[in-house]
Amino acid sequence: MRCWIVIPIKAPQACKTRLSSALGDSERQSLVATMLHQTVSAARAVAGRDRVLLLGPSRHGLAEDTPLLADPGQGLNAALASARDAAIVQDVHRLICLSADLPTIEPGDVAALLDVPRDAIALAPDRAGTGTNALSLPLPAAAPFRFRYGECSSDAHRAEAARLGLPFLCLERPGLALDIDEPEDIARWQQD
Ligand SMILES: Nc1nc2c(ncn2[C@@H]2O[C@H](COP(=O)(O)OP(=O)(O)OP(=O)(O)O)[C@@H](O)[C@H]2O)c(=O)[nH]1
Numbered sequence: 001m002r003c004w005i006v007i008p009i010k011a012p013q014a015c016k017t018r019l020s021s022a023l024g025d026s027e028r029q030s031l032v033a034t035m036l037h038q039t040v041s042a043a044r045a046v047a048g049r050d051r052v053l054l055l056g057p058s059r060h061g062l063a064e065d066t067p068l069l070a071d072p073g074q075g076l077n078a079a080l081a082s083a084r085d086a087a088i089v090q091d092v093h094r095l096i097c098l099s100a101d102l103p104t105i106e107p108g109d110v111a112a113l114l115d116v117p118r119d120a121i122a123l124a125p126d127r128a129g130t131g132t133n134a135l136s137l138p139l140p141a142a143a144p145f146r147f148r149y150g151e152c153s154s155d156a157h158r159a160e161a162a163r164l165g166l167p168f169l170c171l172e173r174p175g176l177a178l179d180i181d182e183p184e185d186i187a188r189w190q191q192d
Pocket residue numbers: 007008009010014015016017018019055056057071074075076079099100101181
């Protein structure tokens with residue numbers, strides 16, 4: 001099965017601005033780099049280098065041969081829709097959208113996102129169960145899927161699967177649930 005693992009990420013200085021109250025710019029950018037590298041390594045271990053693509057304006061210091069998809073600049077949902085359209089053109093059969101702020105993600109988590117029944121959509125929620133940390137979409141079945149990142153995106157994405165008549169699976173795994181959004185999340189991560 002041909003898959004793409006797409007990791008959307010903003011420009012280095014624009015990432016994780018909600019951490020600005022707790023971290024200086026260089027500490028924040030170093031944390032962003034650490035989390036991105038963890039995510040990219042886990043994804044590459046499962047899918048190989050060519051199948052792991054960044055989506056955004058920068059490679060964040062990763063090697064020049066790291067595939068990079070352009071971001072149309074209209075927010076996360078538009079960026080992912082454009083990645084999804086590019087994947088369909090390349091005959092990709094499963095698209096994984098992986099947040100870049102998962103510091104404890106492991107290859108087994110990525111494998112679980114790939115190992116879902118044909119034509120099913122899988123979603124990994126955040127710890128609160130309301131946000132979306134990862135999405136696994138079958139293509140071309142999910143061509144009309146509308147990305148609904150934002151408030152209560154987990155329910156909104158579940159509703160999209162129902163609208164398209166596709167089976168839906170919720171993947172609850174610690175490595176996919178811990179995302180770093182607010183300073184409290186850093187403390188929680190360090191306690192675990
Ligand atoms: N390419 C791209 N990635 C985005 C965009 N908005 C968010 N992301 C990425 O999507 C993932 C989830 O976003 P958030 O958790 O809100 O991260 P963030 O936007 O860096 O966080 P804050 O600045 O604190 O709001 C992160 O990997 C972000 O870098 C966007 O407009 N374009």
